[in-house]
Amino acid sequence: MSQHPAVRPSVRRPRHRRLAGGILTVVLAAAALTACSPIVNLEAAPAASDPACADLVVLLPDTVAEQPARETDAQGTGAWGDPASVLLRCGVPTPGPTTDRCVSVDGIDWLVDETQQPNYAFTTYGRTPAVEVIVDNDVVSGTTALTDLSRAVSAIPAEGGCTSVEDATPTD
Template sequence: MSHPNGPSPAATRPRRLRLSVLLLAGAATLALSGCSPVVPMDPAVDASSPDCAAVVVRLPDAIAKDTEAEQPKRETNAQGTGAWGSPASVFLSCGVPAPGPTTDRCVTVNGVDWVIDESDAPNYYFTTYGRTPAVRVLVNNDVVSGTTAITELSGAVSVIPAEGACTTTPAD
């Protein structure tokens, strides 16, 4: 016989338990997802390029993996981008305009040429040279080595075919 004011207390226990479990699971999900909010970024002009899609799917899960300075990959809100660290200290944008001839330092790392802009130290900008679309990486060098970051990103970036290379002029 049912209770005149609704289900019996014994009948509501399983329902309360399920509700409690669902609420607890929801709270845990919110708490864990709150640890790493999405990194806001603006997409580059050519971020929708198929070459950029090929780069993004090859990005590493961490920069400086297995070191004290390890920077885990973060979710971003823009196409053709990547970010690492909490707070983010390495930012990648694919689809930026390719740099023209420059007197800035240019280095080759794992077969990828990078132009280095150190004018905003300790934030260093590394832009691929001789690849279209170009990839720009911003690294906070106080947190992780720029050399480490571009070394670990060069594998993903190398899927964009090289059309040119750094050159050096011998000193007179």
């Protein structure tokens, strides 16, 4: 006796196939969601291939100043926000002695460049390779962004830091 062609016997898929199908669905959904935000085009810094930059990049947070992380197309970089309001590049030239304004946030010294307001550029001082963070101050607070990035940036050991004239040792 044969079955009617519209009636199929009950076939139960093995558990691993159901699990694989579920994982595939999640991966495809994640890919679809990330496709909504284009990749942020950044130029790699000259020393972006330094192993210290790799150590920093793996520690970059998922959010900075409540802005979600974005994918970038250059080594040693990070970006957050849509449109990107926080940009990071590891491996920029290490600044030498300067009279530029310096601030300390969570134990990391940063030189501050306010010449392109409302975009502020912060460059680590006393760390090699140096890290540059550009913040759109109309969208996020520079201090908040630097605080959120401090754990990752601290992967690069401090070799020095900012000093003031009052800290200088007098010479004869």
